[in-house]
Amino acid sequence: MKKATAIAPANIAFIKYWGKADPILNIPLNDSLSMNLSSALTKTTVEFSAELKQDAVVLNNKELSHKELKKVSKHLDLLRQRANSQLFALVQTTNSFPTGAGIASSASGFAALTLAACTALELKLSEKELSALARRGSGSASRSIPNGFTYWHKGSSDENSYATSLFDENYWRIHDIVAVVSSKKKNFVSSYGHELAPTSPLFPGRIESLPQTISEITTALKNKNFKAFGALLEQEALSMHAVMMTSQPSILYWLPETLEVMHAVQEMRTQGVAAYFTIDAGPNVHVICEEKNAVAVMNSLQKLDCVENYIDNIPAQGAFLVK
Numbered sequence: 182m183k184k185a186t187a188i189a190p191a192n193i194a195f196i197k198y199w200g201k202a203d204p205i206l207n208i209p210l211n212d213s214l215s216m217n218l219s220s221a222l223t224k225t226t227v228e229f230s231a232e233l234k235q236d237a238v239v240l241n242n243k244e245l246s247h248k249e250l251k252k253v254s255k256h257l258d259l260l261r262q263r264a265n266s267q268l269f270a271l272v273q274t275t276n277s278f279p280t281g282a283g284i285a286s287s288a289s290g291f292a293a294l295t296l297a298a299c300t301a302l303e304l305k306l307s308e309k310e311l312s313a314l315a316r317r318g319s320g321s322a323s324r325s326i327p328n329g330f331t332y333w334h335k336g337s338s339d340e341n342s343y344a345t346s347l348f349d350e351n352y353w354r355i356h357d358i359v360a361v362v363s364s365k366k367k368n369f370v371s372s373y374g375h376e377l378a379p380t381s382p383l384f385p386g387r388i389e390s391l392p393q394t395i396s397e398i399t400t401a402l403k404n405k406n407f408k409a410f411g412a413l414l415e416q417e418a419l420s421m422h423a424v425m426m427t428s429q430p431s432i433l434y435w436l437p438e439t440l441e442v443m444h445a446v447q448e449m450r451t452q453g454v455a456a457y458f459t460i461d462a463g464p465n466v467h468v469i470c471e472e473k474n475a476v477a478v479m480n481s482l483q484k485l486d487c488v489e490n491y492i493d494n495i496p497a498q499g500a501f502l503v504k
């Protein structure tokens with residue numbers, strides 16, 4: 182049977198990947214660390230067939246144009262090459278969250294596509310190999326293959342740049358409540374930003390300081406020290422956005438609404454609610470808190486006019502197959 186279905190979560194990075202050592206292989210300039218998101222899932226069915234004359238992709242019930250399809254076909258070519266197959270595929274995929282708005286739809290998308298297509302092609306691969314292959318579609322997709330809290334070892338080659346699980350999804354029930362302030366497509370695709378990162382005068386300082394930050398955040402995660410963990414992840418998001426803003430040309434993903442939520446989160450802390458923010462390549466704000474504060478955070482976010490809606494996530498398992 183040349184057909185398989187997989188589900189994969191998006192992930193939120195606590196240590197961000199920004200800047201590539203190899204833009205073709207998607208080998209990053211730094212290690213990164215993330216958590217899989219339980220309510221931001223992509224479900225993808227891939228069917229290879231001798232009857233198809235070209236690949237076709239249906240995303241959220243709409244067929245992609247030839248141009249949009251290119252990235253998916255390129256990834257399928259890589260997998261076909263591994264399997265020694267010349268068959269084209271029909272890819273049907275649905276997202277449970279807005280596409281391209283700073284909730285990593287490319288991560289869940291390429292993780293689900295990789296697992297479904299490799300299974301349909303009957304490739305027998307280890308988790309590391311799947312993660313490395315997902316990375317080729319989109320760097321952060323490598324982190325959506327293993328379970329729970331995952332760590333992407335930057336590596337130095339196509340084979341040794343992959344993610345592994347640090348802790349599974351049941352380790353620590355923290356929440357990522359995504360405050361959606363805009364569900365429009367983002368202005369700049371992340372590959373453009375990765376390319377510009379080294380043009381920021383702040384970039385060398387960021388790369389130099391990351392090993393220390395990674396060591397501290399890993400210790401906070403091991404000790405379940407939420408305050409230390411939160412402070413580090415918030416500072417890390419600001420560090421990446423400082424690089425984005427000071428690259429040449431500058432990239433500014435924040436909207437006025439983004440800043441409003443950031444201030445509201447810092448205000449929550451003065452009221453005794455330990456909540457911290459992180460932001461990816463988009464305007465939406467991920468608010469991180471412990472289980473005991475999740476309802477208070479959601480109530481506060483609901484009161485803000487600028488928040489269109491919110492998506493509550495807990496740690497999730499990585500990509501898996503469904504019947």
Ligand code: PMV
Nearest residue numbers: 194197198320321371461462
């Ligand atoms: O995987 P890409 O190329 O879409 O890059 C993702 C970059 C960030 O989401 C901003 C950070 C990260 O590590 O997920």
